[in-house]
Amino acid sequence: MVYKGSCHCGRIAFQVEGTLNSATSCNCSICQRKGTLMWFVPREQLKLLTPDENASTYTFNKHVIKHRFCPNCGMHPYGEGVDRKGNAMAAINIRCLEGIELGNVPVTQFDGRSL
Amino acid sequence: MIQGSCHCGAVRWQFEGQPDGATACNCTICRRYGVLWAYDYEDEGIQVSGTTQPYVRGEAIEFHFCPVCGCVAFWRAQKKNQTGRRRIAVNLRLAEPEAVAQIPIDHFDGLNTFEDLPRDGRCVADYWF
Numbered sequence: 001m002v003y004k005g006s007c008h009c010g011r012i013a014f015q016v017e018g019t020l021n022s023a024t025s026c027n028c029s030i031c032q033r034k035g036t037l038m039w040f041v042p043r044e045q046l047k048l049l050t051p052d053e054n055a056s057t058y059t060f061n062k063h064v065i066k067h068r069f070c071p072n073c074g075m076h077p078y079g080e081g082v083d084r085k086g087n088a089m090a091a092i093n094i095r096c097l098e099g100i101e102l103g104n105v106p107v108t109q110f111d112g113r114s115l
Numbered sequence: 116m117i118q119g120s121c122h123c124g125a126v127r128w129q130f131e132g133q134p135d136g137a138t139a140c141n142c143t144i145c146r147r148y149g150v151l152w153a154y155d156y157e158d159e160g161i162q163v164s165g166t167t168q169p170y171v172r173g174e175a176i177e178f179h180f181c182p183v184c185g186c187v188a189f190w191r192a193q194k195k196n197q198t199g200r201r202r203i204a205v206n207l208r209l210a211e212p213e214a215v216a217q218i219p220i221d222h223f224d225g226l227n228t229f230e231d232l233p234r235d236g237r238c239v240a241d242y243w244f
Contacts, residue, residue: 008144009170030122033186033208035149035242058184060122069185073170074178075147076185095147102146 005097007075012068013049014077016041016092023094023105028112030060030067034076036093037107043080043088117153119209121186126165126179128189128205130155137207137218137239142225144178148187151220151239152204161203163189207239216240 003020006013016039023037031038055068055077069076077096083089094105117130134153139145145152155161167179167188180187188209192202207215218239222232 008147027212030184032212033122033206035151035208037149056182056185058122060184067185069180071168071182073144074168074180074185074187077147093147093149095149 003097003099005077005092007070007073007077007096009070009073009075011050011054011072012070012075012077015047015049016090016097017045017047020094020097020100020105023107024110025107026110026112028115031112034067034093035095036076036091037095037102037105038079038091039094040089040091043090046078046090046092117207117210117214119188119205119207121165121181121184121188121209123181123184123186125183126167126181126186126188127163128209129162130205131160134207134215134218136221136234137215137242138204138221138223139242140223140225144172145225148178148206149208150187151207151242152190153207153218154202154204157191157201157203159200161189161205163203163205212240 003016018041020039023039025037056071058067065079065081067079077093079091081089120127137151168182169177169179171177176190177193178190187206189205195201216239219234220237224230224232
């Protein structure tokens with residue numbers, strides 16, 4: 001299945017291929033603030049429909065995760081990183097997906113604050 | 116008093132006392148932002164500081180986020196009301212979790228009816244995850 005997503009103003013638009021079975025919610029210092037509901041997919045399953053540079057990038061600590069956000073409307077549609085095996089991954093914020101009922105997606109809690 | 120800051124620390128807010136509720140709204144903006152709002156008036160119960168980037172929608176309100184780390188800090192009325200007060204609401208997700216954990220969630224149907232929905236017993240702590 002292909003899901004479409006965007007920030008609010010449309011500067012960032014994308015589509016994601018895959019099956020959305022659940023999302024992850026994390027309580028670490030940045031996820032706590034952004035309230036993201038994350039769906040992890042291989043980076044190649046995220047196809048940007050707008051130029052990559054349309055999204056600003058925020059990094060901190062080890063600077064290995066790119067927290068991407070729209071510099072115009074402040075939405076945070078996705079992040080980019082590498083998993084333990086070295087595979088490029090994307091964390092899709094399902095709040096920015098069209099055509100889904102957020103309340104119907106099971107949420108797994110991840111205690112990132114304790115790491 | 117409750118304090119909040121964005122992740123990089125450039126934008127801060129301060130809320131006098133304890134909010135009665137935290138509003139979770141389902142409009143196209145709030146759903147994406149994932150915010151939990153606490154309301155008052157600017158320079159009365161709420162003070163904000165730091166450089167923000169506004170996202171203006173319509174002629175009534177503007178949303179403010181940190182241009183460095185992207186965290187949404189507050190929304191504010193574009194104009195003061197007839198009595199000279201300016202409505203503002205801060206995003207409680209920027210507070211220390213322990214400080215806001217027990218505040219009850221108020222659901223607001225900003226998508227369709229623009230009306231409050233009944234409380235369902237959940238509080239901010241239920242929304243950290």
